[in-house]
Amino acid sequence: MKSINLSFFFLILFNIFSYSQVDIVTGGHVGIGTNSPENSENWDKVLNINGQNHCKIIATTSSIQTGIWSHNSGYYGAPAGGIIGTYSNHPFSIITNHACRMTIQSNGYLNISNNVGIGVSANPAYKLDINGFTRFYTGGSNGLLADNTAYYGGPALYPLSNNTGYSGKSDKAFMAVYSYSYPSPSDARQKENVNDINNALDIILKLKGVRYDLKKEYAYNDTIVKDEKIRAKLEK
Numbered sequence: 347m348k349s350i351n352l353s354f355f356f357l358i359l360f361n362i363f364s365y366s367q368v369d370i371v372t373g374g375h376v377g378i379g380t381n382s383p384e385n386s387e388n389w390d391k392v393l394n395i396n397g398q399n400h401c402k403i404i405a406t407t408s409s410i411q412t413g414i415w416s417h418n419s420g421y422y423g424a425p426a427g428g429i430i431g432t433y434s435n436h437p438f439s440i441i442t443n444h445a446c447r448m449t450i451q452s453n454g455y456l457n458i459s460n461n462v463g464i465g466v467s468a469n470p471a472y473k474l475d476i477n478g479f480t481r482f483y484t485g486g487s488n489g490l491l492a493d494n495t496a497y498y499g500g501p502a503l504y505p506l507s508n509n510t511g512y513s514g515k516s517d518k519a520f521m522a523v524y525s526y527s528y529p530s531p532s533d534a535r536q537k538e539n540v541n542d543i544n545n546a547l548d549i550i551l552k553l554k555g556v557r558y559d560l561k562k563e564y565a566y567n568d569t570i571v572k573d574e575k576i577r578a579k580l581e582k
Contacts (some may be wrong), residue, residue, distance in 0.1 A: 410436050481506070
């Protein structure tokens with residue numbers, strides 16, 4: 347067995363820490379690119395990597411690259427700041443207690459295994475549990491707001507702009523809408539060019555009332571109509 351010259355060994359270490367700017371300071375903190383690792387909050391151990399404009403930590407396998415980046419200018423479409431994730435074409439997951447809780451697929455899709463709470467202090471009770479005023483934005487002046495500004499402080503769901511939006515579509519209609527009342531607001535403050543209609547009663551008397559059958563594909567749902575005899579009549 348060949349012996350190692352300790353003087354030469356320590357000389358190598360001295361050169362590594364001197365020229366590559368790796369410093370182990372009092373308390374066991376490590377600085378790369380700095381001899382003063384930032385520890386204003388008095389953490390037990392600190393690893394501080396400092397780059398003038400950017401730096402990164404990369405962990406790799408034979409095919410996967412995962413890392414942490416800090417940068418002064420945009421990288422990969424992200425604004426200046428911090429980045430964490432995969433550099434290779436692989437998903438990135440977040441775990442707690444040895445279990446995967448959230449995964450961002452490499453195509454950007456997000457998979458979350460548990461309920462999500464926004465503004466909820468306790469465990470969220472629903473798949474999406476939001477506490478606070480909420481906007482569902484669809485671009486332009488369109489969108490929906492949800493808050494508690496209805497009469498008597500009740501919940502309200504309303505369009506972002508007045509007199510806009512629909513509930514359902516002609517080919518994507520709701521089967522039923524339940525409500526205790528259906529008020530139709532008529533506010534003179536929102537109207538202009540108001541004129542009398544001549545012979546209004548004559549116009550009403552000329553209205554033609556009709557009866558009709560709704561096409562069966564729009565008339566019912568076979569999960570609702572259980573009676574076989576009624577279903578047979580509807581399908582004629």
